[in-house]
Amino acid sequence: MTSVLNKKLAALTVLALASCKAGGDYQGMEYAPNMxxxxxxxxxxxxxxxxxxxxxxxxxxxxxxxxxxxxxxxxxxxxxxxxxxxxxxxRNYMPYRLPADSLEVAAKKVSPLKGDEKAILAEGKVLYEIYCDHCHGAKGEGDGKVATGVTIDGVERGFYAGVANLKGDAYKNITEGHIFHVITMGKGLMMPHGSQISPEDRWKIARYVKSLQQ
Ligand code: HEC
Structure with missing residues (x-):
């Protein structure tokens, strides 16, 4: 009696295990497929x-x-x-309609940011460190790692010529609108960042760049 039962049990186990086998186009037997x-x-x-x-x-x-x-x-x-x-x-999308070559008009734009000056600068600093520091340097002097290049195993790498020293005389008096426009549209050797940084964040960076220049 027990041996018959054992045989039946063994056969059932084999069958049960065989039905689990998946392969090729057959995904195997599924219990509760809608899971x-x-x-x-x-x-x-x-x-x-x-x-x-x-x-x-x-x-x-x-x-x-x-x-x-x-x-x-x-x-x-x-x-x-x-x-x-x-x-x-x-919502929150404001088209920027000034063409790339309208720097003079853009320079007259006034930053819409109001309120806590310290908070604006603190956020501008974080954003600057993400998007600008590697080229323009922590103090804006055009000496970021990408600009100066780094030397790895005696080989100089990552050189990006002509990065502006934002503390130089040529840039001292540029306005926040000017900086906003350059971030948005790029200028000369600098590529535009308009698609990466929201308008509000661009104004924050512009404020921070002005503070660096002082
Ligand atoms: C890949 C390197 C690179 C990055 C990143 C970069 N810049 Fe520049 N930037 C340049 C170069 C190169 C120039 C000089 C452009 C030229 O005159 O051809 C420049 C020029 C400028 C100028 C001067 C524009 C003028 O009126 O001549 C400003 C302002 C400026 N960058 C701000 C920023 C800010 C703010 C960021 C971060 C959002 C940033 N840049 C990110 C490379 C970079």
Whole structure:
């Protein structure tokens, strides 16, 4: 009796283990498959086939649809997300309309930053250290590591010629608007940073550069 039971148990175990084997196109037997296969959420389309995903369906939906069906008749465009109206501009985005060669006009722009001067400078310093320090140097003297180059194992590397010394006479009197414009659009050998740094942060850096120059 026990030996028959043992044989049956062994056969069952073999069967159970064999069903776990995955490989090639066969992902193996899955217990509770809807734990692995999340329902794809499609913002621009709706799945109108009521039987889509029947094989993973575990909930009984009131109208009998299957797991992947997601159509809603409240939205007239067969989409889950509505398209924003034409010419919509995301919040906090202010287009900068001055062309690169309008430095003189840009220089007259006044910084919109108001309030705690210490906080503005503190944040400007952090941002300067991220975006400018490596070229212009900690004090703005044009002696950052990228500008002077570093010597590794006797080989000079990372040389970027012509970085401006922001404390030099030529730059002493430039305005915050001027600096903002140069950060945004770049100038000469300096590449623009407008796409990397938000306008508010650019004004903070400009304020900090002015403080470095004093
Ligand atoms: C990859 C190196 C590099 C980085 C990074 C860089 N600069 Fe420059 N910057 C230069 C070079 C080179 C020049 C000189 C451009 C020229 O005259 O051709 C310059 C020039 C300037 C000038 C003088 C512009 C003028 O009126 O002639 C300002 C101001 C300035 N940079 C500010 C910044 C600030 C602020 C940052 C950080 C957001 C920054 N730069 C990041 C390389 C860099």
């Amino acid at each position: 692995y296969h999340s329902v794809a959420y499609e913002p621009y389309t709706q799945i109108t086939d009521k039987d889509a995903g029947r094989w993973v369906t575990s909930i009984e939906y009131e109208d009998g649809h299957a797991e992947y069906y997601n159509s809603n008749n409240l939205n007239p465009h067969k989409m889950n997300m509505r398209m924003p109206p034409p010419h919509t501009v995301s």
